[in-house]
Amino acid sequence: MTHYLLRNENAVYYECGFSCDNEIFFKSGDEAWFITDPRYTEEAKTSVRNAEVVEAQDLTKALRALLRKKRIRKLWYDPGEWSVADFKKISEKLTIHLAPKADFSKQKRIIKREDEIKLLKSAVTEGARAFERFADFLRQKGEGLSEARLFFEASLLLQDEGAYSLSFEPIVALNENASKPHALPTEKSLKRGDLILVDAGIKEKRYCSDRTRTAEFTAEINFSKAQRFSDPKRQKIYDLVRKAQETAIGAIRPGITAKEIDHAAREVIERGGYGQYFVHSTGHGVGLDIHELPVISKRSETVIEENMVFTIEPGIYLPGEFGVRIEDMVRVTADGAEVL
Known part of the structure; x- marks a missing residue:
């Protein structure tokens, strides 16, 4: 799974060591982005590891800009993490294939370190x-x-x-x-x-x-x-x-x-x-x-x-x-x- 999105706080924390109540985590190959609003930027920048912090008033708009820039063809997501309205905002007029996979973060975490x-x-x-x-x-x-x-x-x-x-x-x-x-x-x-x-x-x-x-x-x-x-x-x-x-x-x-x-x-x-x-x-x-x-x-x-x-x-x-x-x-x- 090379490219994926996460929004669940614990799933995001597992990836980068920080989470908050308004975030999107986007992973693409060896790169990752933690997108959040200005309330959390300062703390995110001192706590997030292995990801770039992106500040945005509109998280979905910032994510869509990244998706267009990366030009990926397939993006995995957990349908349990997204409302119908948010999913529609992300996917509208995008040519990326959004592939659902339930609980993929929990599956990744099933064996404990x-x-x-x-x-x-x-x-x-x-x-x-x-x-x-x-x-x-x-x-x-x-x-x-x-x-x-x-x-x-x-x-x-x-x-x-x-x-x-x-x-x-x-x-x-x-x-x-x-x-x-x-x-x-x-x-x-x-x-x-x-x-x-x-x-x-x-x-x-x-x-x-x-x-x-x-x-x-x-x-x-x-x-x-x-x-x-x-x-x-x-x-x-x-x-x-x-x-x-x-x-x-x-x-x-x-x-x-x-x-x-x-x-x-x-x-x-x-x-x-x-x-x-x-x-x-x-x-x-x-x-x-x-x-x-x-x-x-x-x-x-x-x-x-x-x-x-x-x-x-x-x-x-x-x-x-x-x-x-x-x-x-x-x-x-x-x-x-x-x-x-």
Whole structure:
């Protein structure tokens, strides 16, 4: 792919080490241009690497001038990055063949470099510490607070007084609300014996972490994976989900397909009698974006390779009762997987 356009901030950052909310990145052979408006020019010029910064009030007009100058015949773009209106402005009266290729930047980023793995490990470590801070908060001040307030407090603790940004808005769900995989916070209050599901992550220099834990709220609550529930049904479901996660992680190795990993987790839950309540894929890639490639799903034919990084997050969701999910990020090694 010799000539291509990018507009997604993380895709652009991967190419040149800088991005902003109004940019176009154009790559042509050994040359590249970062086109932005005057609000970002000064910072771009000190931060962008391996590309020329072009200042323009009309980014599309500046891009079209470059395209005419380069006289290229074929230009790749990701259709998911462009609105219909912007694409029309770029392509109108141009003789260049604009070739769509979805997610080509994410495909380029699917194998992580060592420096990226180091940042991802750091994000995971700091994210785990934030879970510990949240557990401590719950022990001291959590009882009686609403999900909405717990969501707010978790967000603050994750960011650690501004040291980190969030990978995504955290999920804090109690009891029956946890049966919704991406539950929104309610005004229901936390009480002793409640099941609490927390899904959250932070960024280390833009690289994301993603972690989910499910626990019972007691005076000694923690977010380790060794959990004990007073309700036998909750314990049974939790143990089944944990076994599914461990089985899937144990199946990971270079050369197998993503759907084989998904099958390893799904088979445990199906044999336990709860297959219909595992309603999402087993995992997803993580990097600059919280959802990258590979997708670990029952239909994914992606062949797993060393230094891919993705989540393993099986779950069981019983509508009107509760839900359990356990999630960790893993790196594929030469002969298996490392839990980050």
